């Protein structure tokens with residue numbers, strides 16, 4: 179027990195040993211909440227004797243789950259770590275056991291973005307849509323919005339309707355939105371595919387319709403813990419409520435100042451009002467920061483104090499003094515990157531390993547200038563938020579081979595049937611697609627039935643079928659790692675990469691094999707091919723991290739929950755960070771919280787940088803208001819700013835803040851209200867666009883409705899006053 183309770187402060191000790199009932203920990207950044215969670219898990223298992231399989235510990239990312247498992251294993255010495263997972267991953271576990279309640283097979287498919295895009299491609303081709311109608315990114319967003327907001331009951335249709343009925347709805351759809359939405363649901367149903375939104379909806383639905391299944395899970399999960407509770411959304415909250423309703427043991431941890439996913443539906447309200455929703459809630463506050471120097475903590479406190487909508491609380495530093503927080507203003511983005519490169523070289527000369535140094539930025543595109551300079555300066559770096567490991571071509575190909583063996587689905591078939599070349603090009607694929615549509619079967623089945631047709635003469639179609647058959651028979655005999663190695667070998671895929679001479683791709687395949695191996699160690703007997711495929715679709719950036727000694731580059735969102743000895747936060751310009759997309763006071767506060775997350779990742783040293791120049795829309799770049807939010811005395815400027823630049827910046831920020839204040843009051847009118855515009859005359863509010871802070875108004879004198887900013891002067895029409 180000593181090592182479990184060792185090194186915990188009073189509040190952490192309280193959090194770890196309070197095991198029964200509803201607990202809320204409001205914890206500041208770097209205050210040791212991850213430590214408290216992992217020690218609590220270990221305490222439950224080692225001291226209380228709870229079974230790991232009866233504990234659900236929800237983390238925000240797969241990476242955080244892996245880290246938590248590692249820590250718990252070190253504390254308990256037990257390999258079984260129960261359900262330590264994200265909400266999505268946990269839903270996959272539930273569905274693997276109980277999806278038959280909605281007449282889906284256990285071999286359902288978890289879809290990631292690349293799968294969704296492959297489906298969209300089919301739909302676009304079939305219905306003659308182009309990217310000008312809608313880009314794939316926009317189509318994915320549109321589908322998500324329809325599933326979450328516009329048609330939240332869509333899943334009932336998806337479950338109840340046959341693929342043929344969905345296909346009919348799709349073929350009868352006329353508007354692009356409808357074609358894409360119904361086409362996508364049809365594609366999903368055809369291969370029993372579920373995307374991230376479906377996973378949680380399906381679980382909630384199964385719990386709704388089947389009390390026995392619900393009770394089974396409620397009884398099984400004796401203790402539930404949830405990390406990063408400030409970013410929980412409505413569906414996750416509903417799921418959590420159901421799960422804890424039997425044993426009533428729920429332990430949540432969050433930091434209201436680190437809410438950064440409001441734009442995706444998260445709400446800090448669930449954390450702040452937790453004590454009103456549940457009875458006998460005990461709250462533990464953890465504000466002592468163990469991560470950062472007092473200089474970094476002071477800068478972070480000053481920054482976040484500028485937010486108005488927040489509970490006032492300051493982080494308390496515990497570490498000895500360190501280097502000052504530095505601010506560097508550069509003339510151009512190139513100079514900014516060069517300054518960072520030189521500082522890094524200086525740190526390295528003084529003994530800092532490159533892997534301890536991280537550069538954070540608000541948006542992906544900011545990495546380009548850094549990369550150019552780093553290549554020139556021969557500074558090794560790794561991008562953590564660029565093309566995600568599991569979205570890379572070779573990884574998707576390898577996984578598609580596994581999936582083809584397991585599921586024989588169309589998506590995998592389309593991806594790898596002709597990689598390496600088997601002479602199954604476009605013409606033969608089209609033949610198979612037509613056959614599959616006419617005979618309502620999969621492409622694989624179509625090939626099985628037509629392989630003796632003349633069209634497949636001089637192809638390696640038979641060999642492909644034989645390969646899949648041979649490996650299907652091996653699925654239950656071989657561990658997934660071995661199956662994968664053999665498959666990559668015998669399919670000729672690895673040889674193809676070798677002939678292409680792509681060492682990086684081969685390294686990535688080796689990394690994939692390692693990740694399968696880790697999965698087998700973590701899951702023991704549960705590590706079947708099906709469960710591996712279901713979980714792997716949920717993996718995201720940074721999940722397969724390479725340990726090479728290189729500077730890390732990532733967005734602030736990716737850095738959530740992580741810590742690094744040396745942090746450079748670059749691109750701190752108005753219009754970049756805060757982003758120019760921010761149009762409301764709430765939005766600005768979320769940006770500031772994001773900046774707070776960035777500051778508080780740093781342990782020993784924090785450097786802030788910005789550059790003059792112009793934004794993509796041609797406007798001038800000014801230093802970010804977030805720099806001026808921190809008292810001058812808490813920052814060491816590397817040079818004085820030009821007084822004209824300072825006064826221009828202040829003017830620009832002041833007028834922007836005034837505009838945000840106007841929006842803080844929210845819309846004065848709702849749909850259906852009659853209004854009068856001083857120039858355009860009278861009209862009716864049709865809709866409100868909160869993102870753009872605008873009304874959609876149908877003016878009586880103009881045939882089409884128009885978007886009018888909430889800043890414009892609109893009066894209520896006389897008859898309504």
Ligand SMILES: Nc1ncnc2c1ncn2[C@@H]1O[C@H](COP(=O)(O)OP(=O)(O)OP(=O)(O)O)[C@@H](O)[C@H]1O
Pocket residue numbers: 185186187190205206207208209210211212213214433467468469738739740741778
């Ligand atoms: N009681 C303690 N004594 C000494 N160090 C501690 C203590 N608690 C936590 N730490 C250290 O402080 C750092 C931050 O802890 P942890 O990552 O658990 O914080 P966190 O609250 O999850 O942070 P964040 O919310 O900012 O991501 C870690 O390096 C951890 O080892």
